[in-house]
Amino acid sequence: MNVVPGTVVEDPPVAEDPPAPRERTRRVITEVPSRADRRFNQITMGAGISVLVLLTLVGLFLMIQSSDALGETGIWTFLTRTEWRTDVTPARIGVLGLLAGTVLVAVVAVVIAVPLSVFSALAITEYSTAKRRKWLVGVVDLLAAVPSLLFGLWGFLYLSDKIVPISLWLTQNFGWFPLFKTSEDASLTGSIFIAGIVVALMVLPIITSVVREVFSQTPPGEKEAALALGGTRWGMIKTVVLPFGKGGIVGGSMLGLGRALGETIAVALLLPQVPQKIGESIHILQNGGATVSGFIANRAGADEFTTSGLLAAGLVLFIITLGTNMIASVVVSKSRSGAGVDI
């Protein structure tokens, strides 16, 4: 109610037309920022925009450079063809076989990394004393500091042989599951499964840190409520922490997926970089497979047409990882727990 002080407000007479609405002027409030504020605003906006410009430039570069190969092959053919042959004329190149390998490696990595990350995040936030928490956080972060080349070398020189028995066991016991089937006397090294395990170790720190951040924001009141009702710590985690952190787990996993999709060195070392043939069944446990980034790394420096084709494959990867990361950030920000988390 806008009543000028001092005026008498009379009750409106009954059964009369309502009074016409008063004329009002809208005063638009404008704030005049100080010079310092304006300057600061410009700097921050500039920094923000430069990121967008950079992203656009990368995209444009990829588009221009790949136009040769894409023009000759046709976008649709390029996207749906699994072969990559530059020894025939005209060259028959397509990205689908590479994409299939990329997605498979990334999925294997995320499937392995997510449970590990969630449990390590829980160990850090729920089961540790303050001292041990610090230590564990440091160790996980240290894992992120290991150059990916070292991971790749380690996976190639050491881990590969150690995984073979596991692969063998999996295919012997779960061979009925199509992905775990292997053909007779196929080598079990250099498989998508092994590459996935190595990539899992690389994405583990990022997923753990997002999930840990989200878990640590669980409202303490709800945790206390669950414990006060006679819940065990694990019961409390199940009823309060995990539901609260759901968005963070999904978002963190997708962020990890984005990283895993682009992982290069490890897969370039580990996989034979033979594009997966679609239509043939996919065997993740045996030697074979290629990923976009690994393939590009292996073939870089070839003739002009091949380079253009490789960049076209890079463009596809660029769009996919960009999309994955965007979806990840939307999922996290929409969830109850993710409001305050930046990923």
Add this chain to the structure above:
Amino acid sequence: MPDVDVDVDVDSEVEQDLEENLTEDDRNEAEKVFAKKVEIIGGPPAGPATLEAKDACAWFGDRLVLEGVDLIMPKGKVTALIGPSGCGKSTFLRLLNRMHELIPGAALDGEILLDGDDIYAAGTRAQQVRMRIGMVFQKPNPFPAMTIRENVLAALKLARLKCDDKDTLVEQSLLRAGLWKEVRDRLDSPGGALSGGQQQRLCIARSLAVHPNVLLMDEPCSALDPTSTRRVEETIDELRGEVTVVIVTHNMQQAQRVSDLCAFFLAAENQPGMVVEQGPTDVMFSTPTDPRTLDYVQGRFG
């Protein structure tokens, strides 16, 4: 700012007036509901229990915050813990259901006896104790993603108890907490969507669902508006005899209205808190022996 939804509370006030006029049917209905026996397998033994603190002391790290508390909280009675902030009331309350130990570095001395058995005895699990001694917190803390019904039944899931008639248990618990009428048509809507006062009553219902022997309340009304406060006090009154209630409150009128017994906690500067005086509430508020008690209950403190 406590997020109290004013609109809802005006509504509930209107509803309460209605309730006072035409509750005959509701009363009969409620009586019928309470006549049904709901068995909780693995739950606490039936009836209220006596809680006794013997020379209870509490530390946070090296800091002694509570010293030498001897207090009997008799079965079925309402005991109020009063005293200025920082005198160890809440710490004492959290000693009573082993919530104290959740804070890193927390320690204690003395005994807390529940019907004669030390709740800190070796081999006694905290979960077992907390199931028998429920707790309502200062800030309403329903599980926001769960429905109202799931909230009430949360303890069954958490403590892994079985119940033969969940619907009746939900209705009984919500009736006892004075929330049934307001939510009976929307048991499947989320608990977080209720007003502050309703959320707190939901928390009370949730604590009562396992039929605890004791209910601890840590300033349960400090975030509530007067109408909701009255509702909670009515609930406490109805629980008298069925459950032993221990309530921490800063509201002297509330302590006077709801409690049978009263304990006055006080901490001198840089000294641990202790009980200065305890006794029947009417005596504590009219003719206490310690002058500090009189000063405090009459609001002349500090």
